[in-house]
Structure formats: structure tokens, C-alpha cells
Ligand SMILES: Nc1ncnc2c1ncn2[C@@H]1O[C@H](COP(=O)(O)OP(=O)(O)OP(=O)(O)O)[C@@H](O)[C@H]1O
């Protein structure tokens with residue numbers, strides 16, 4: 001219900017809200033106005049055709065989830081696959097938790113701070129970019145998120161700095177999240193020739209219920225810089241998750257994005273990038289694993305604005321039970337974007353009769369000298385391969401499990417960061433292959 | 437070991453095998469030859485239990501049991517092995533994982549312990565030498581991106597690891613150059629034992645110079661139209677199949 005958000009906004013404003021610079025306050029104000037005008041999208045909206053957000057729209061979420069003190073480092077360790085040397089900011093129920101965070105020992109030229117601190121230490125940078133990449137004109141959830149702009153992470157990598165270890169923005173919800181909502185807003189800025197890996201994790205801890213995460217992450221990738229962005233959505237099974245990554249790339253920059261989505265009752269992940277300079281590359285890969293009544297939606301949008309850029313996209317999904325997957329891959333090639341080289345693939349494996357996928361590649365090409373292809377497959381396990389495995393003595397069930405895992409193997413293999421690749425491989429293996 | 441009686445099989449409503457009789461005893465090598473489309477692969481696939489084929493008549497007895505009532509994996513566990521004419525590519529499953537899984541299932545069926553990865557690696561080393569395969573083939577996905585010859589060698593490698601009682605080789609020689617052919621034949625010959633048997637499906641007599649058959653059968657139109665000794669293969673090489681087909685019709 002939009003009213004509950006409007007009332008909440010009034011309440012927070014009246015109480016003075018949290019400390020924020022004037023520009024941020026006026027940004028919030030225009031965002032709430034925009035949110036009120038837009039309202040929640042219906043399935044008549046082309047971008048939400050296959051996903052009804054009614055379960056989110058009709059619920060009243062607690063706007064300020066109570067803080068928690070119950071989360072321990074031990075609970076968080078598995079979410080980083082046991083890695084101990086990542087630079088981590090932890091947010092519990094949407095609030096920054098300094099005690100659980102470990103952003104110390106950052107190399108020179110690297111800033112990793114919560115938003116409120118960034119207002120103090122990086123005021124110009126935050127003002128310059130925040131709200132400028134992820135604009136909310138036509139985006140309800142971005143407007144909603146910006147209206148409640150308060151917490152989140154700011155990452156700044158200065159020019160020519162390569163950060164060796166990954167930066168982890170870890171958002172967890174615990175039982176005290178109740179039916180609350182968190183609206184984190186992150187900003188990642190890589191100056192020219194900088195290089196970093198940023199992992200965004202969303203996870204429900206034991207007992208977390210039907211909370212709602214609505215996150216916006218804006219990223220600016222400077223000339224010749226490379227951002228590797230891994231999003232791991234492992235929310236609790238009753239949760240709602242809407243997440244947008246909005247990237248702006250300058251010339252010769254690279255974005256390598258991976259979206260892993262396996263949690264939440266209803267999730268929508270937007271991965272958008274604008275290739276705004278000559279010679280950029282964007283690789284957008286992802287894997288969604290659904291079961292039960294889950295609804296897992298991905299929308300990607302690649303804007304080829306300038307010439308000589310490439311984009312590569314491989315999204316795979318495995319859906320069981322009555323799970324419903326959506327993949328909408330938009331590629332826009334602007335008139336100036338000659339020599340664009342784009343390739344998009346979406347393959348989904350349906351393990352049950354009731355599982356369902358809506359896949360919609362959407363290529364709009366306004367330049368004439370381009371190479372763009374797309375392909376989508378929806379299938380069941382390959383009978384020929386099953387027979388081949390069985391003919392070697394492998395039991396039918398095992399053969400099925402092996403092929404299910406194998407389906408996901410190539411896209412997981414594309415993850416460069418070993419801890420995450422191996423962690424997700426092991427998790428996928430455990431999920432689909434029962435250990436004898 | 438194997439007794440096929442009046443075997444009829446169809447795919448959809450199309451009858452492909454139309455009354456095959458064939459008996460194979462332990463220690464024997466049988467060659468099955470015949471023109472394209474005569475049903476050789478169908479026979480091989482039916483023995484392995486391919487679900488696309490329905491047996492409409494006849495019986496197959498293997499080691500005293502009704503083979504046709506067994507699932508494909510049980511047949512394999514009981515010692516039947518089919519080297520596919522067109523080995524299947526399985527992206528995402530490494531050859532090593534696949535072979536160890538198969539080997540362990542078959543050991544389990546024989547009531548033996550599962551093998552540990554290190555002993556399995558040693559076993560693979562030994563078997564890979566037999567078919568002169570490079571060890572990096574093990575880490576690659578099953579048959580994926582393998583050349584035609586590599587796929588065929590991979591089939592023989594699996595056979596060497598699984599040590600079947602009854603091996604059916606479906607045109608394992610097709611598309612092999614003479615060196616590869618020698619390697620494959622050497623593999624097959626060194627796996628031969630008095631208590632196992634081999635059915636070799638081939639178009640070419642040249643393979644039978646290396647794997648010498650005890651019997652040669654000619655399959656045409658879904659039936660065995662002629663059986664004989666190894667000399668029959670030479671005769672076919674010289675005269676082709678037409679004379680046999682005419683005789684069969686007459
Ligand atoms: N699954 C199937 N569905 C329909 N027809 C089939 C199927 N499998 C085989 N056939 C047909 O049955 C006939 C026999 O095929 P089969 O593959 O057994 O021949 P073959 O003797 O092995 O030929 P080749 O020498 O070319 O390998 C062919 O006409 C083939 O098209």
C-alpha cells in the first residue's frame with residue numbers, strides 16, 4: 001500500500017529524519033512524490049508483464065525495522081563461503097553494523113564506508129553521483145528506495161588502484177526483521193583504471209520471515225576501469241526482494257556481472273548498464289534456482305550508446321516445483337553505436353511439469369553495422385544424455401541429478417573469484433546431488 | 437551368454453527389427469555387418485535398453501535372465517556395455533567424474549567397495565595408456581568437443597574401465613584412421629577373456645583383420661540374412677551386399 005509509505009515518510013520527515021545533507025533531503029522529497037505518482041506497477045506495465053508485485057504492494061511493511069544485536073560473526077561466515085580476508089561491511093535489517101564489519105586494512109586509495117559516514121568523508125563524490133545513475137523517473141522501486149535513502153555502502157576506488165581482495169556488502173535479515181522493509185542504497189565509484197570486485201549479498205538468517213528488501217546500487221566505472229560485481233540473493237524463503245544494479249561505464253571500461261538468485265518468495269533483479277564510451281565491454285551472467293512457489297525475475301538492460309563495445313550475456317535457470325522464472329533481456333543499440341558486438345543467451349531447465357519460465361529477449365537496434373544475436377532455450381533433461389549415463393550403470397536418479405548440476409556448471413565456471421565459484425558450485429552440487 | 441530369439445522391435449509405428457535370432461557364447465567374437473539402415477544400431481540399442489525402441493515380439497536371454505525386463509543401468513551393472521556409434525556429449529560433467537561414478541555403481545552392483553579417488557586415478561592411468569589417450573581428456577567434459585576419433589577412443593576407455601562381460605561395439609571403427617583403428621583394436625583384444633564376449637558392428641572388413649571374429653552375420657531389412665565364419669566378411673568386401681539381398685528375396 002503506497003499510503004503506508006507516504007505516512008511513514010511524513011513521520012520520518014517530521015521527526016527530522018536521520019542526518020543527511022540538504023541535497024539528499026530534497027532528493028528524498030522528489031523521490032516520494034514520484035513514487036506517489038507512479039504507484040506500484042501492474043502487469044499491464046510492459047516491464048512487469050510476467051511479475052505481479054501485488055504481494056508486495058498489498059502488504060504493509062514496518063518502515064524502520066528494529067535494530068538487532070543478536071547476529072554473530074559465526075552466522076555470517078558461511079555467507080562468505082568461509083573467506084576471512086574480504087573487506088566487509090555488514091548491514092543487519094538494513095542498518096549498518098560496525099561490530100560485524102571488517103573493512104580495516106584497506107589498501108591506500110580505497111574507501112569503504114556506510115553512507116552516513118560518506119556524507120562526511122566523501123561529500124563531493126556522493127553528491128556528484130548518488131541518484132544520478134539510478135534515476136527514478138519511471139522506476140517505482142527506485143523511487144521508493146530513494147525516498148527512504150538512509151543507509152547503505154559507499155565504495156570508492158581511486159585511479160589505477162587494483163583491490164586484490166573482494167569487497168563484500170553483506171545484507172542480512174534476522175528474526176527481528178519481522179515484516180519490515182530495508183531500503184539500502186549503495187554507491188560504487190571506480191576512478192580511471194581502477195579494478196575491484198564487489199560482492200553484494202542478501203541473505204535471510206534462520207527464522208527470518210516475510211520481510212522486504214528493496215535495494216538500489218549505483219556504479220560508475222571510469223575510463224579503462226574494471227568492476228566485477230557479484231550479486232548473491234539468498235533471502236529467506238518468505239521474503240520479498242527487489243534489487244537494481246545500475247551501472248554507467250566510461251570508455252574502455254569493463255563490467256563483469258554475475259547474479260545468483262535462489263532465495264525469496266518473490267524476487268526481481270534488475271541489472272542495467274550503459275556503455276557510454278568507446279571500447280567498453282559488459283559481461284552479464286547469472287543463475288537462478290527456483291523451487292516450490294518461488295517467483296524469480298531478472299531484467300537486464302544493456303545500452304550500447306557508443307561504438308566498438310561488446311556485451312556478452314548468459315543466464316541460466318533451473319526451476320522445480322511450481323517455480324516461475326522470468327528473464328527479460330533488453331539490448332538497445334543506439335544510432336551511434338556502430339560495430340556493437342552483442343550476444344545474449346538464456347537457457348532454462350524445467351524439472352517439473354508445473355515449473356514455468358517466461359523468457360523475453362528484446363533487441364532494439366538503431367545502428368546498421370552491428371553484430372547482435374540472442375537465443376533462448378527452455379527444456380527438460382536431455383533423454384539421450386540420460387540414456388548414455390544409464391547405459392554405463394549410473395542409476396536413473398543419479399543420472400538426472402548429474403545432468404541437472406551439469407546444466408549449471410558452465411555459467412558457474414565463468415565466475416573468476418575462486419571462493420565464490422567453488423562455494424556456489426558446492427552449494428549447487430549439494431542441492432541437486434544427494435550424497436550417498 | 438546371450439540368446440536372441442525372433443526379436444522384433446519398432447520405433448514409433450515403424451518396425452525396424454523383424455525377427456532376429458542370434459546366440460553368443462562366452463569367449464566368442466561376433467561381427468554384425470549390413471547395409472546402412474538395416475537395423476544394426478537398433479539391435480545394439482535394444483540390447484542396451486534404449487527407451488525409443490519397443491520390443492514387439494521375441495525374447496532376449498542374458499546369463500539366464502530376461503534381459504528385456506531390466507532397466508538400462510541394471511543391464512550395465514550386470515556386464516553389458518554398448519560402445520555408441522555416436523557417443524553423446526555431456527557438457528558440464530567431467531570425464532573423470534563420469535567414469536568414477538559409473539565404475540563405482542558397477543562395483544556396488546558386484547558387492548565391491550567404492551574406489552577412492554587416488555586408486556581410481558591409478559586405474560585410469562593404466563587404462564588411458566591402453567587406448568593411448570592423453571590424461572587431460574579426463575578433466576574435460578564427457579565427449580564435449582572431442583574429435584570423432586577421440587570419442588571412439590573414449591568409448592573403448594570406458595569399456596576398459598568397466599570390464600563388461602558382453603561388449604557391443606557399434607561402428608567403433610568408422611571414421612578412424614589406421615593408427616587409431618589399431619589402437620582401438622588393440623584395446624578390444626587386450627580386454628578379451630574366455631569368460632566375456634564381443635559383438636562388433638562394422639561396415640568394413642579391415643577392422644576384422646585386427647579383431648578376428650568367430651562368426652560373421654549379415655543384417656538386412658531387420659533380419660539376419662546370412663551367417664558364416666570370418667571368410668564371409670572377405671566375400672562381402674569383394675562382392676558387396678547386393679547378391680545376398682537378392683538371394684534373400686528369392
Ligand atoms: N528412433 C528412431 N525413430 C525412427 N526411426 C528410426 C529410429 N532409429 C532408427 N530408425 C530407422 O531404422 C532404420 C535402421 O536404423 P539403424 O540405425 O538401426 O541402422 P544401421 O544399420 O545402424 O545403419 P548405419 O549403418 O547407417 O549405422 C533406419 O531406417 C532408421 O532411420
Ligand SMILES: [Mg+2]
Nearest residue numbers: 476477478521
Ligand atoms: Mg548404425
